[in-house]
Amino acid sequence: xxxxxxxxxxxxxxxxxxxxxxxxxxxxxxxxxxxxxxxxxxxxxxxxxxxxxxxxxxxxxxxxxxxxxxxxxxxxxxxxxxxxxxxxxxxxxxxxxxxxxxxxxxxxxxxxxxxxxxxxxxxxxxxxxxxxxxxxxxxxxxxxxxxxxxxxxxxxxxxxxxxxxxxxxxxxxxxxxxxxxxxxxxxxxxxxxxxxxxxxxxxxxxxxxxxxxxxxxxxxxxxxxxxxxxxxxxxxxxxxxxxxxxxxxx
Numbered sequence: 239x240x241x242x243x244x245x246x247x248x249x250x251x252x253x254x255x256x257x258x259x260x261x262x263x264x265x266x267x268x269x270x271x272x273x274x275x276x277x278x279x280x281x282x283x284x285x286x287x288x289x290x291x292x293x294x295x296x297x298x299x300x301x302x303x304x305x306x307x308x309x310x311x312x313x314x315x316x317x318x319x320x321x322x323x324x325x326x327x328x329x330x331x332x333x334x335x336x337x338x339x340x341x342x343x344x345x346x347x348x349x350x351x352x353x354x355x356x357x358x359x360x361x362x363x364x365x366x367x368x369x370x371x372x373x374x375x376x377x378x379x380x381x382x383x384x385x386x387x388x389x390x391x392x393x394x395x396x397x398x399x400x401x402x403x404x405x406x407x408x409x410x411x412x413x414x415x416x417x418x419x420x421x422x423x424x425x426x427x428x429x430x431x432x433x434x435x436x437x438x439x440x441x442x443x444x445x446x447x448x449x450x451x452x453x454x455x456x457x458x459x460x461x462x463x464x465x466x467x468x469x470x471x472x473x474x475x476x477x478x479x480x481x482x483x484x485x486x487x488x
Contacts, residue, residue, distance in 0.1 A: 262291035348376035
């Protein structure tokens with residue numbers, strides 16, 4: 239895809255006008271129009287400014303630079319590279335510090351990178367084939383051999399889980415994942431109004447009793463490495479006093 243089309247597609251997906259983008263990027267609507275019609279050729283700095291103004295993830299910023307004829311500007315370091323060891327060590331310390339509540343780190347497709355010991359509470363009774371690496375926690379949540387039979391508000395929670403692949407469209411892998419996950423939902427699977435409070439709770443049956451958990455998701459928005467920027471730290475917290483008491487260490 240050429241740069242003008244890639245820029246126009248990125249802008250329209252975010253429902254921004256040319257004037258909105260121009261204001262954010264510190265330029266004029268006329269110049270943005272020229273860029274989208276191929277009448278002006280941007281320098282590398284302008285492509286980066288436009289990508290930042292659009293709020294593109296680092297991977298998409300690299301792709302936009304490529305369409306404009308420039309090399310990617312952000313590294314994508316493999317997770318097993320020694321350079322990332324200090325970062326991953328710090329993230330694992332965060333996981334351990336969240337006990338006795340479950341916490342995990344996943345990549346942009348929901349693939350499990352690391353988890354603390356309390357994560358086992360969520361995987362109780364899950365079929366072995368879903369726990370073989372690479373484990374996808376989105377599949378784990380909605381698959382009938384996974385957590386699904388123990389989630390008492392499955393329709394509500396399923397809609398929450400589906401938000402990740404929906405936000406990842408039009409990425410083909412996210413599309414495949416969304417199609418797969420949707421196939422696990424009974425028809426019709428309409429959410430109730432119970433989730434209209436401060437958060438969507440997970441109602442889960444466990445050996446400790448019925449738990450109500452909410453999730454907090456942390457993303458590393460200041461990262462300048464694609465790999466780190468695409469990781470999410472997901473922590474589960476008690477949504478009521480009964481759950482907190484059941485999870486409290488004896």
